[in-house]
Amino acid sequence: MTRPVAVITDTEELDPEPGVRLLTEGGFDVRVVGSRDPEAIAAAGHDADALIVGYARIDSALLDRLPRVRIVATMSAGYDMVDTEEAARRGLWVTNLPHAATEDVAVHALASALSLVRRLPQADAVVRSGGWNEDFTEVPRRASETTLGLVGFGRIARTLARLAAPVFGSVAAYDPHLDDADWPEGVERLGLDDLVARADVLSLHTPSTPETRGMADAAMFARMRPGSLLVNVSRGDLVDPQALLDALDSGQLAGAALDVFPVEPPAPDDRLRSHPRIQLSPHSAFLTDTSLRAYVLEPARNILGWWTTGRPNTPVVVPAGDSAVPANTPLRQGAPA
Numbered sequence: 001m002t003r004p005v006a007v008i009t010d011t012e013e014l015d016p017e018p019g020v021r022l023l024t025e026g027g028f029d030v031r032v033v034g035s036r037d038p039e040a041i042a043a044a045g046h047d048a049d050a051l052i053v054g055y056a057r058i059d060s061a062l063l064d065r066l067p068r069v070r071i072v073a074t075m076s077a078g079y080d081m082v083d084t085e086e087a088a089r090r091g092l093w094v095t096n097l098p099h100a101a102t103e104d105v106a107v108h109a110l111a112s113a114l115s116l117v118r119r120l121p122q123a124d125a126v127v128r129s130g131g132w133n134e135d136f137t138e139v140p141r142r143a144s145e146t147t148l149g150l151v152g153f154g155r156i157a158r159t160l161a162r163l164a165a166p167v168f169g170s171v172a173a174y175d176p177h178l179d180d181a182d183w184p185e186g187v188e189r190l191g192l193d194d195l196v197a198r199a200d201v202l203s204l205h206t207p208s209t210p211e212t213r214g215m216a217d218a219a220m221f222a223r224m225r226p227g228s229l230l231v232n233v234s235r236g237d238l239v240d241p242q243a244l245l246d247a248l249d250s251g252q253l254a255g256a257a258l259d260v261f262p263v264e265p266p267a268p269d270d271r272l273r274s275h276p277r278i279q280l281s282p283h284s285a286f287l288t289d290t291s292l293r294a295y296v297l298e299p300a301r302n303i304l305g306w307w308t309t310g311r312p313n314t315p316v317v318v319p320a321g322d323s324a325v326p327a328n329t330p331l332r333q334g335a336p337a
Contacts, residue, residue, distance in 0.1 A: 003027055003028060003029040004027065004028050004029070004049040004050070004307060004327075004328070005028065005029045005030075005031065005045075005047055005048045005049050005050070005068075006023050006028045006029070006030050006031075006048065006049065006050040006051070006052065006300075006303055007030075007031050007032075007033060007041065007044050007045040007048040007050070007051050007052070008020070008030065008031070008032045008033065008034075008051075008052040009033050009035065009036065009041050009051065009052065009053050009054060009056040010033070010034065010035055010036045010053075010054040010055055010056050011032070011034060011054055011075075011296070012054050012055065014054070014075065014292060014295055014296050015292070015296065016032050016052075016296050017296075018293055018296050018297050018300075019052065019296035019297055019299060019300035020032065020300075022297060022300040022301070022304070023300045023303065023304065026300075026304045026307070026308075027307075027328075028050075028303070028307075031044045031045070031048075033045075035056075036054075036055060036056040036057070038056075038057070038061070038062045038065075041056060041062060041066075042062060042065035042066065045065075045066045045069065046065065046066070047068055048066055048068060048069050049068055049069065049070055049071070049307075049327070050069065050070065050071045050072075050073065050303045050306070050307075051066070051069055051071070051072045051073065052073050052074075052075060052296075052299045052300070052303070053072055053073065053074050053075065053081060053082065054074075054075050054076075054081075055081055056081060057081055058072055058081060058082045058083065058087075059083045059086065060083060060086045063083075063086060063087075063090060063092075069092065070091075070092055070093065070306075070327065071092060071093040071094075071095065071302070071303060071306050071312060071327075072087060072092060072093070072094045072095070073094075073095045073299035073300075073302045073303055073312070074094070074095065074096045074097065074299065075097065075295045075296065075299050076096065076097060076100075076286075076295070077096055077097055077098055077100065077101070077102075077155075077156075078096070078207060078208070078235065079094060079096045079316055080207060080208045080209075080235070082094050082317075084316070084317050087317050088317050088319075088320070091319040091320065092317065092319065093306055093312055093315055093317060093318065093319060093322075094315065094316050094317035095299070095302040095312045095313070095314050095315050095316060096314060096316050097294065097295065097298045097299070097314065098155060098314055099155070099314075100286075100291055100294035100295055100298055101285075101286035101287075101288070101291040101294070101295075102155045102156050102159055103159060104285065104286050104287065104288045104290075104291050105156045105233055105285040105286055106156050106157075106159035106160040106163060107163065108233055108259065108281070108284075108285035108286075109156070109160050109203050109205075109231055109233045109285065110160055110163050110164055110167075112231045112233065112257035112259070112279060112281075113148060113164070113201045113203060113229070113231050113257070114143065114167065115257065115279060116201065116229040116231070116254075116255045116256075116257055116279060117140060117141060117143050117146060117200075117201065117229065118140045118143075119136075119138040119139075119140045119255075121255070121276075121277075121279050122136070122138040122276075123136055123138070125276070141200070143167050143168055143169070144167070144168065144169045145169050146168055146169055146200035146201060147168065147169060147170045147171070147172060147198055147199050147200050147201070148160075148161075148164050148168040148170070148171045148172075148199065148200070148201050148203065149171075149172050149173070149174075149190075149195045149196070149198065149199025149200075149201065149202045149203065150171070150172070150173035150174070150187075150195075150203050150205055151173075151174055151192070151195065151196075151202065151203070151204050151205060151206055151215075152173075152174070152175055152204065152205035152206035152207075152234070153173040153174070153175035153178050153183075153187075153205070154175070154205060156205055156233075157173060157175075157203070157205035158184065160203065160205070161173065161184070161186075161187050162184075165186055165187075168201075170188065171186070171187050171188070172187065172188040172189070172190050172195055172198065172199065173187050173188070173189065173190070173195070174189075174190055174191060174192045174195045193223065196220055196223045196224055197223050197224070197225065198225070199224070199225070199228060200225060200228050200229065201228065201229045201230075201231060202224065202228065202229070202230050202231070203230075203231040203232075203233075204216060204230075204231065204232045204233075204234045204235075204238050204239070205233075205234050206234060206235075206238065207234070207235065208234075208235040208237050208238065212235075212238055213237045213238065214237065214238070214239075214240050215238055216230065216232070216238055216239040216240060216243070216244070217240040217243045218240065218243040218246065218247070221243055221244070221246075221247035221252055221253060222247075222252065224247075224252065224253065226251070226252055227251070227252075227253075227254045228253060228254065229253065229254055229255050229256065229257075230244070230253060230255075230256040230257070231256070231257045232256070232257070232258050232259065232260055233259040233260065233285040234260065235260055236258075236260040236261040236262045236263075236264065237262050239258075239262075241261075241262055241270075241271075241272055244256060244272075244278075245271055245272070245275060248275060248277045248278065253277070254277065255277045255278070255279065256277065256278050256279070257278070257279040257280075257281075258272065258278060258279070258280055258281070259280075259281045259282075259283055259284065259285045260283055260285075261283070264283055265282065298313075298314075301313055302314060302315075306327055307326065307327045307328055308326055308327075308328065309326055310322070310326045310327060
């Protein structure tokens with residue numbers, strides 16, 4: 001009997017071996033491409049039933065060359081690398097990892113926010129330059145007298161709100177998609193304009209969509225409180241980089257913490273790398289020993305769930321009319337009889 005085929009595209013810093021082993025034990029032939037190149041993916045996946053995807057773009061042109069693929073499993077909570085409309089049109093499953101690094105990203109955002117509030121990068125620079133506290137002119141505000149504002153209120157933002165509540169004076173959020181019944185106590189619900197105007201620290205937690213790309217622009221920064229702070233651990237293209245640099249240069253913003261960037265990694269001469277009021281991390285908010293295993297194991301479990309039960313564990317695109325028949329049922333989805 002022919003074994004089903006799973007192809008792993010790009011893994012970046014992840015070790016795919018645990019996922020490979022799990023799928024192999026589940027009866028799959030597994031091929032690791034190790035690249036975002038569509039030519040390499042198409043060559044390896046011409047007969048693939050399933051894809052596991054890091055950052056590789058899965059669009060109509062590539063799917064045309066992968067005629068057997070029935071499921072695309074991402075190695076992240078975000079799934080904007082997949083053309084979901086095209087996947088739905090073709091009757092494909094798309095899955096994500098909604099829980100793999102929720103705690104880790106929320107903790108990173110909180111640590112970034114507190115570092116900015118306490119002016120830790122500036123304090124570090126004073127000591128490294130030979131100065132001491134009398135040379136430290138960046139007097140911090142007390143955290144309990146500041147407001148943390150969250151743009152978007154999904155799983156990560158809600159976890160951040162819970163962690164931040166004992167530290168910040170207040171926590172407020174904006175999310176047009178969350179029902180009032182699901183809104184937790186202790187977090188004030190505001191419109192976007194009111195949130196931007198009130199927050200001392202504004203933390204972004206939205207996916208990248210046509211509506212959100214570039215939302216943190218010159219107009220938004222002008223509405224923020226003078227001396228406020230920005231945190232972005234979500235998607236790099238939410239922020240207009242030149243507008244951010246201008247706001248920092250003018251003093252409208254006192255600082256920013258960025259874990260994600262419009263181009264990753266930023267070019268060596270990108271001012272985002274060198275601006276003294278930007279605290280940087282290398283798209284590592286998700287990074288813990290626990291999350292690294294989850295990022296390769298959970299996509300494999302999604303594929304095995306689909307193959308054995310007809311439904312993956314965490315779908316974000318569900319084929320219309322799917323009846324959850326196991327994919328390995330004879331005559332089902334090209335599976336061997």
